[in-house]
Amino acid sequence: MSDLLERLRGRGWRMTAQRRVVAEVLDGDHVHLTADEVHARAVSRLPEISRATVYNTLGEMVSLGEVLEVSTDRRAKRYDPNAHQPHHHLVCGQCGAIRDVHPAGNPLADLPVDERYGFMVSDVEVTYRGLCPNCAPTA
Amino acid sequence: MSDLLERLRGRGWRMTAQRRVVAEVLDGDHVHLTADEVHARAVSRLPEISRATVYNTLGEMVSLGEVLEVSTDRRAKRYDPNAHQPHHHLVCGQCGAIRDVHPAGNPLADLPVDERYGFMVSDVEVTYRGLCPNCAPTA
DNA sequence: ATCCTACAATGGACAAAGTCCAAGTCAAGT
DNA sequence: ACTTGACTTGGACTTTGTCCATTGTAGGAT
Structure with missing residues (x-):
C-alpha cells in the first residue's frame, strides 16, 4: 500500500512518527492535497504534529523527487505522490x-x-x- | 505603442490616471510582472497610487480578457499583456x-x-x- | 462651465499560505 | 543506556492578496 513510505525508507530517511503520518496521508492515486489539508489529516492521527513539520516534510519529499508540487489554481500548492509516472x-x-x-x-x-x-x-x-x-x- | 491602453479605451473603460499608469506599465512583449512589481513601477510615475487599486485594475483587465494571469513559480501571480496571441x-x-x-x-x-x-x-x-x-x- | 452621481481610488485592517528560528526531543548507532 | 546530530515544535514574521468604509473624480447632463 504505502509505496511512498517504502521508497523514503530506502533512502536512509530517519523515520519519525510525524514523517510516517505525512507519507501515509499523502499516499495513493489522484491525490492532490494542499499542505494544510495534509496537516489537517495528519493531526487527526497525531494530534501534536505541527504545521512547520508538515511543511518541512513535504519540502523534503519534493527535494528527494518522491513527491511533486503542482500549482493548478492560484491558491495553495498541492502535493502529488505520483512522482514516478510522468503525467x-x-x-x-x-x-x-x-x-x-x-x-x-x-x-x-x-x-x-x-x-x-x-x-x-x-x-x-x-x-x-x-x-x-x-x-x-x-x- | 500602447495597444493595451487602446483596447481598454475601446471598451468604454472609464479612464483614470491610475488605470492609465497600470496599463502603460504592463504593456509590451515578454512582460510578466507581479502585482507588486506593477505597483512599484506605477508608484514611480504616480506616487499616490495604492496597492488595492493596482490589484483591482489588474483583476479587471484579466476579467476583460485583455491580460492573462500566469503562475509559473510558487510565488506571486504574474500578469501577461499578450492576451490576444495564444502562447x-x-x-x-x-x-x-x-x-x-x-x-x-x-x-x-x-x-x-x-x-x-x-x-x-x-x-x-x-x-x-x-x-x-x-x-x-x-x- | 458647472453640477451630479455612479464608478473608482484610498489605505488600513484582515486573511491565507508559507518561512524562520531558538529551544526542546528523539531515533538510531555504539 | 548513552550520545549526538537530526528532527520537531510553536510562535513570530513575511508575502501575497482581499475587503470595506470613506473620499475623490470622470464624464454625461444641464
Whole structure:
C-alpha cells in the first residue's frame, strides 16, 4: 500500500512518527492535497504534529523527487505522490477537482529550436482546464 | 505603442490616471510582472497610487480578457499583456526569467477521450522549464 | 462651465499560505 | 543506556492578496 513510505525508507530517511503520518496521508492515486489539508489529516492521527513539520516534510519529499508540487489554481500548492509516472493534470475550473492524465505525444518535442531562446529545456508541465461532469451544464 | 491602453479605451473603460499608469506599465512583449512589481513601477510615475487599486485594475483587465494571469513559480501571480496571441511559457528554474513561446501542434488534441473523465476540456496551459543561457552551466 | 452621481481610488485592517528560528526531543548507532 | 546530530515544535514574521468604509473624480447632463 504505502509505496511512498517504502521508497523514503530506502533512502536512509530517519523515520519519525510525524514523517510516517505525512507519507501515509499523502499516499495513493489522484491525490492532490494542499499542505494544510495534509496537516489537517495528519493531526487527526497525531494530534501534536505541527504545521512547520508538515511543511518541512513535504519540502523534503519534493527535494528527494518522491513527491511533486503542482500549482493548478492560484491558491495553495498541492502535493502529488505520483512522482514516478510522468503525467499531467486535468482541472475543473468550477470545483477544483483534479485528475491525473496521460496525453499522447511529447509536448517537449513540440517546442521548436528557434523558440527556445537558448534555454536548456528539461521539463514541461501541462494543465488541461475545463469542467468536470458534476459542474458542466447539463447537455 | 500602447495597444493595451487602446483596447481598454475601446471598451468604454472609464479612464483614470491610475488605470492609465497600470496599463502603460504592463504593456509590451515578454512582460510578466507581479502585482507588486506593477505597483512599484506605477508608484514611480504616480506616487499616490495604492496597492488595492493596482490589484483591482489588474483583476479587471484579466476579467476583460485583455491580460492573462500566469503562475509559473510558487510565488506571486504574474500578469501577461499578450492576451490576444495564444502562447505558452518558457521559464528558467534558476533566475525565473520568462519568455513567451509558440509551440507547434495542439496539446488539447493530445488528450484522448478516454483520459478526459467526462470533463468538458476547454483550455490547456503549457509551461516549459529549463535553464536560460545565463544560468545554464557553460558547455 | 458647472453640477451630479455612479464608478473608482484610498489605505488600513484582515486573511491565507508559507518561512524562520531558538529551544526542546528523539531515533538510531555504539 | 548513552550520545549526538537530526528532527520537531510553536510562535513570530513575511508575502501575497482581499475587503470595506470613506473620499475623490470622470464624464454625461444641464
